[in-house]
Amino acid sequence: MIGHRVIVGTVVGAALVLAGCTGALQSPAPGAPLEVAARQFNMPTDLPPMKAFHAAARPAPERPNGQIATDFLDLVFELESGRSLPVLSRFEGPVSVRVVGARPQLLDAELDRLLARLREEAQIDISRVAGRQPASITLEVVPKRSLQALVPGAACFVAPNVSGWSEYRAKRNRPETDWTQLTTRRRMAVFIPGDVAPQEMRDCLHEEVAQALGPVNDLYRLSDSVFNDDNFHTVLTGFDMLILRAVYAPELHSGMSRETVAARLPEVLARLNPAGGTGTPTDRAPSPRAWKDAIETALAGGSPTSVRRAAATRAVDMARANGWHDTRLAFSLFALGRLNLGINSDLALAAFREAEAIYDSLPDTRLQAAHMGVQLAAHALSLGRGERAMAIVDKHLAAVQSAQNAALLATLLMIKAEALALLGRDAEAQLVRLDSLGWARYGFGSDDEVGARLMEIAAISPVNRS
Helix, strand or coil: CCEEEECCCCCCCCCCCCCHHHCCCCCCCCCCCCCCCCCCCCCCCCCCCCCCCCCCCCCCCCCCHHHHHHHHHHHHCECCCCCECCECCCECCCEEEEEECCCCHHHHHHHHHHHHHHHHHCCCCEEECCCCCCCCEEEEEECHHHHHHHCCCEEEEEEECCCCHHHHHHHCCCHHHCHHHCCCECCEEEEEECCCCHHHHHHHHHHHHHHHHCCCCCCCCCCCCCCCCCCCCCCCCHHHHHHHHHHCCCCCCCCCEHHHHHHHHHHHHHHHCHHHCCCCCCCCCCCCHHHHHHHHHHHCCCCCHHHHHHHHHHHHHHHHHCCCCCHHHHHHHHHHHHHCCCCCHHHHHHHHHHHHHHHHHCCCCHHHHHHHHHHHHHHHHHCCCHHHHHHHHHHHHHHHHHHCCHHHHHHHHHHHHHHHHHCCCHHHHHHHHHHHHHHHHHHHCCHHHHHHHHHHHHHHCHHHCC
């Protein structure tokens, strides 16, 4: 068994084709020129330097400790497959991390920032060691093609009781790499690709190192966590740091049963998060398996699009039938909208609008609302409504910046630049566009990918459509 970050396309990764009655606007091949009618769009000869985020502590969750206790138990004592873990497992004593394999220099800087946050916010005694020294966690950089050849559908993953790629390949079907056999963590290996965009590397780093330390489950109900296969959050949140801090609380230790941990959690959470009140676990009915299956089918890249659209429709229908007006209905609508891009724009637009309204009505879901907003802003731009497009973008920029999602931030800024140009404010448009390119280099990676996204956004504006 492995814990892994799945490949799930978000609105940012999908084509922005919600363009009213104009139909699907296809992205040009990387580096190819865009045919424009009203003005010639030129890519800058030299892109601005890549921008990057600085480490920043996240606010503590505002939910009651009783809910957090239930989330803790489900994250720590269950696997993504649904199998139960018999005992709590964690590292006992200081945790060391080493990096092996060819990697870009940026990875070292991201790892240092992550470890600093883990020390400060989660109070975990964790530090780096030289690559040749034995370590608690071995972070190995593997080519993306090799990684997915072994574990299809995984962007990156973590495995127990191994210290490298070759050892994992030799032992991956043996009992020692079975999470259910763990009592105390002594050796963990994290495998991430080194030939992807900087943001994707960072996202993998955050989730997989966190899973090497603690939770190995993902829960769709969590709106403020990376431990959710919706992939909206990509860096560890205040909730995630609280969970990790609780895992390493002195009141707990490896080998404890779920019942014993549940009895001690109220004391632990009251001390770590006094604003959350009592930490007594509350009963929370799990989401029906049929809904999860529908969502997973809708998100699975290997199924025919018609099958995935039908699954998304079932997920929405089930959410409505159960009377849900929460993140599960909103996420079902997101999947439905995404799968109807370029096919049924009216349905996609309605789905994104309803999802955004739900996310706007809930606490801690401003980032999710921004993922809907990028499509709504693109739609407004396609209709020539520059002021409306800018208003939607400006509404979501702060949440996206705080969440450190450079790909989404760049896309929103590109839309804003085109909206400014549409309004004749060319000097402002150029400044915003240059700002977007710095974030795009971090979010999308290669110059070709950056150029393709910039051209795609430019093609949405009426002044650039032939």
